[in-house]
Amino acid sequence: MRIADLTSVELARRMRTGxxxxxGPFVVRLTTTAPxxxxxxxxxxxxxxxxxxxxxxxxxxxxxxxxxxxxRRWWRPKxxxxxxxxxxxxPFPLDHALxxxxxxxxxxxxxxxxxxxxxxxxxxxxxxxxxxxPGLPGSGKSTLCAALVLNGWRLLSDEFAxxxxxxxxxxPLPRSITLKNASIAIxxxxxxxxxxxxxxxxTRKGTVAHMRxxxxxxxxxxxxxxxxxxxxxxxxxxxxxxxxxxxxxxxFLRLAGNAFNYELQGVRGFRAVARMIRGCQMxxxxxxxxxxxxxxxxxxxxx
Amino acid sequence: MVWxxxxxxxxxxxxFEDAFFLxxxxxxxxxxxxxxxxxxLQILRTGPASLPEILDHxxxxxxxxxxxxxxxxxxxxxxxxxxxxxxPVVP
Numbered sequence: 001m002r003i004a005d006l007t008s009v010e011l012a013r014r015m016r017t018g019x020x021x022x023x024g025p026f027v028v029r030l031t032t033t034a035p036x037x038x039x040x041x042x043x044x045x046x047x048x049x050x051x052x053x054x055x056x057x058x059x060x061x062x063x064x065x066x067x068x069x070x071x072r073r074w075w076r077p078k079x080x081x082x083x084x085x086x087x088x089x090x091p092f093p094l095d096h097a098l099x100x101x102x103x104x105x106x107x108x109x110x111x112x113x114x115x116x117x118x119x120x121x122x123x124x125x126x127x128x129x130x131x132x133x134p135g136l137p138g139s140g141k142s143t144l145c146a147a148l149v150l151n152g153w154r155l156l157s158d159e160f161a162x163x164x165x166x167x168x169x170x171x172p173l174p175r176s177i178t179l180k181n182a183s184i185a186i187x188x189x190x191x192x193x194x195x196x197x198x199x200x201x202x203t204r205k206g207t208v209a210h211m212r213x214x215x216x217x218x219x220x221x222x223x224x225x226x227x228x229x230x231x232x233x234x235x236x237x238x239x240x241x242x243x244x245x246x247x248x249x250x251x252f253l254r255l256a257g258n259a260f261n262y263e264l265q266g267v268r269g270f271r272a273v274a275r276m277i278r279g280c281q282m283x284x285x286x287x288x289x290x291x292x293x294x295x296x297x298x299x300x301x302x303x
Numbered sequence: 304m305v306w307x308x309x310x311x312x313x314x315x316x317x318x319f320e321d322a323f324f325l326x327x328x329x330x331x332x333x334x335x336x337x338x339x340x341x342x343x344l345q346i347l348r349t350g351p352a353s354l355p356e357i358l359d360h361x362x363x364x365x366x367x368x369x370x371x372x373x374x375x376x377x378x379x380x381x382x383x384x385x386x387x388x389x390x391p392v393v394p
Contacts, residue, residue, distance in 0.1 A: 247319075247320050248319035248320055249319040249320040249321065249322035249324075249335075251319070252317070252319055252322075252324055253335070256333065263331050263332070264331075266328065266331050267315060267326055267328055270315065270317075270324075270326040270333055271315075274317040274324070277319060
C-alpha cells in the first residue's frame with residue numbers, strides 16, 4: 001500500500017498518532033499535528049510504501065514535528081523537530097514544517113545510520129552504475145541531480161550515499177530533492193514537467209522548494225548500485241564547463257573527508273573508500289550553465 | 304635508541320599513485336605516508352632497530368653520516384612514534 005492510497009483526511013488522522021512508512025531502507029514513524037503539512041507530504045512522498053506494523057517492522061526513526069506550547073502556540077507559532085528526545089535543531093515557523101522535516105530527517109540519518117558509510121553526496125544511477133555528485137552547499141549538487149533525474153537517471157538520493165561497507169553497494173534512499181534560491185527557477189525552466197512543492201521563503205538557506213522523486217525511483221528502492229563515477233561539481237556563474245580528472249591519491253582524501261562517519265567506521269570505512277577509489281573515475285566539474293554541464297556528464301557516462 | 308613496530312598492530316595499506324595510505328586500527332586514523340616512511344616501517348616490522356641499523360638497511364653510506372644528514376630520519380621516526388605507528392624499546 002502507498003501513502004497516496006490514503007485520503008488527505010485519513011493521512012492527517014494517522015499522522016496524529018504516528019504514520020508508519022518506509023523511506024529506502026528505513027522504517028519511519030512520523031507524528032505531527034501541523035496543519036497543511038500532510039498535504040505537502042502527500043505530494044512529495046505519495047508513492048512511498050505505507051506500513052501497518054503487522055510484519056513487526058523495527059522502527060529506525062521516531063520523528064515528531066510538535067507544535068509550540070504556551071505563547072508559541074498562538075504568537076508567531078513554531079514547530080519543533082524531535083527524535084527520541086532533545087535534539088539540537090532550532091524550531092521553525094509553523095508553516096515551514098516541511099523544510100524542518102527534510103532537514104531533521106537528514107540530521108537523523110547522518111547521526112544514526114552508522115551501519116552505512118555515509119557520504120554527503122547526491123547519487124543517481126543508470127542500471128546499477130552510480131554517479132556520485134559530492135559537493136558543498138552552493139556547488140550545484142542538487143541542481144545537477146534534479147536535472148539528471150529529469151533526463152531519466154534513477155534517483156538514489158539527493159543527500160547521502162548509503163554505502164554498505166562490506167560490499168560497496170549503495171542503498172537507494174529516494175526522497176525529494178531540495179532546491180534552493182535560483183535553482184528553483186532554473187529547474188522549472190529546464191523541464192516544465194518537474195513537480196515541485198511550495199516555495200518556503202526566508203529559511204536559513206534562503207528560499208527552498210522540494211522536487212518530487214520519480215515514481216520509478218521510489219519503486220526501485222531495493223535496487224542497489226555501485227559507484228562508477230564521482231564528479232565534484234563547482235558552480236561559478238561565469239565558468240565554462242570543464243571536467244578535470246582527480247588523481248586517486250587526492251580522491252581518497254576527498255572521499256574519506258566527505259563521509260559523515262569515516263573514522264567511526266574504522267577499518268571497514270578505510271577499505272570501503274579504497275574499494276570505491278579503485279572502481280571509480282573521479283573528476284572535478286566547473287560549470288556556470290546547467291545544460292552544458294549535464295551534456296558533459298551524459299558524455300562521460302556514455303563512454 | 305631502538306625502535307620497533309608493535310607486533311600486534313596490523314599494517315593495513317593501500318597505495319594510490321605515489322601515496323601510501325596506512326590505517327592504524329589502534330587509533331582509527333588514516334595516515335598518508337611517503338615511500339621512505341613505508342620502508343622504515345617495513346624494516347622495523349622485521350625486528351627492533353636503531354637509527355644506524357635503519358640507515359644501513361636503507362643503504363645510506365655510513366662513512367658520510369653527520370647529524371645534519373640524519374636529521375630528516377630522526378624527525379621521521381619521531382613522527383611515526385607520535386602517530387603510534389612505532390614505539391621505542393624501553394631499556
